[in-house]
Amino acid sequence: MMDVGRHPKIKTLVNSEVEEVSGFVGNFRARIRRNPRYVVAEDCTACDECARVCPVAVPDEYQQGFSSRKAIYLPFPQAVPSAYILDMENCLGSEPIACGRCAEVCEKKCIDFDDQGEVLEVPVGSIVVATGMKVYDPRMNDEYGYTRFDNVITSMEFERLICAGGPSAGHLVRPTDRRTPKRIGFVQCVGSRSATRGVPYCSNICCMNTVKQTLQIHEHYQDASTTVFYMDIRAFGKGFEDLYRRSRDNGTRYVRGLPGNVEEDPETRDLVVTVENTTTGKLEQHRLDMLVLAVGLEPHKGNGKKTVDEILNLSHTSDGFVLEAHPKLKPVDAPTRGIFFAGCVEAPKDVKDSVTQASAAAARALNLLGAGKVQVEAITAMLDTEQCIMCGVCTRVCPVNAITASNKKQKQFPSIIEAACAGCGTCAAECPTDTIAMRHFSDAQILAQVEAILAEDRMSKILTFACNWCSYAGGDMAGTSRLQYPPSVRLIRTMCSGRVDEKFIWHAFRLGAPLVLVSGCHFSDCHYIDAVTWTQKRVEKVWSRMEKLGIRPGRLQLEWISAAEGQKFARVMRELHEHLHRVTPAEVEETIRILEKQPPVPGRSKTAVAAATA
């Protein structure tokens, strides 16, 4: 951190919030609000004179509330810049100045009660998101008596207590009597791996953190006894199994089972923990001086009004962590080009993994800037202004803001920023006049695939549109998992389900497709942020039109299948194979007859387009 602070090419903006980011890869503009510090950081020598005279004491957040700090304070010893900050919420007041003692004693005269902060506009080429994590709050469910018993603490609090720079200078004391605890218990998976309390995923670091903490205890206090209550220990990293073995060899007892009850002895303030040891099948009672809850991790999305997801238009998985462009091939890239991830904002991870990912993200960002040019995959959209009616639909639906807005009054057509275009094809599918074409996955290519599939034996085929990232990959997963599904499925791959134009669906029905399936990513997994919502709206529109025309809507099916859902892919295909038998040749012939009288996209005649955009 010190190195970063001193680096001539790194500008650090602390106590600041990114409010808005516009632009695209290589040409982002970030609006950053620097909050007032009330201390001129460049002049402050961190002499501590101001804090000594400050009459206000509040709990110190850095020390997890185990000690206090003043209203003017150094956030933590290694803070960069090494300068004090005034916490105006707790200061006695600056308008009018109610106390002002800090300003009186500051020799450098760096207290500035009039600091208003500032708003900066910064041009940047690429962005690394590293907003980190927060820990599960055990107060919400009063986990293991956390809100009632002072000697039940979290692993974060324990970390401060055992740290040499902590409130007790590294001497482990228990909160109620400042006595060194001799019997210490740890409860694993607090707020993790639970469908009902906290989060369903494994927080990744808690097991090894507990192993480390038991080793620290035995290093400092040979007579201490430690017990870990766990479901299973996940010691999967390099050298981790060795650490776990050392912890056991040092005398830490690992009890397989999570406590069912925690009570406090009102006299001694000791904790009585009841647990079913699932290895022996026996109920055990443990008398402990202190109980440490290994709390899980959650993504942290910033402190400002908007979350980082909203500011950067990022998609996230169902657990709230940001979604990478590809889990294997682009694990540190956001779907939006020029944005990268580092650390726990992407998934819970330890220091080593965070550093690895941060190095990768820095290298990816540097690569991009060093090249000076951006190589674009030839899957982007193209716009033919001759047919454009400036309806604004393309700009509205583009998930990565790659299409500039049109202006009818100024006869200004929309334009596609190719460097920003991710190639999802939603604009091309939504454009009512077919003004937008795709460089690949073009209308002609997709329509030709539809025709080829339905050229022979059409009644035995399920025409399936599958998006590249999720449902197509789900089909791959089904295949590699050796899951059986009927051969009637015929896949047409698109980058995003948002590319599936109404006219592809109608063309298929016109050619006698008995059953069409549109499949894509779950809403939370969409690699093009919210493009999948346009897929759903479009399919709903086609259903409604089918109904009006007297075509059974059930012949158009919709399914969200993730890359990991090979089983779902196979199940859906088996179900649809059954469904296929419900469609009779007469029904298909009738559909063809109905559609003969309709324009390529029923309901979208030239007059309808004009009416819709008027």
Added chain:
Amino acid sequence: MAEMKRFECLRCDHRYMAEYDRKVTVERTCPSCGSNSVKLESKKPAKKPAGNTNTASAKG
């Protein structure tokens, strides 16, 4: 504003009530079969669907 509307599953024909907000597009899943082919039930189909009369009857 969300209101309760009737939905029909185009996979298993199950019909059920769920919250609906015209302004918000949400992922829908049939509570009976788990399919995502869930359609807002229209008040009146304009025409009787052609051909097939062999569909399963509504369950819900």
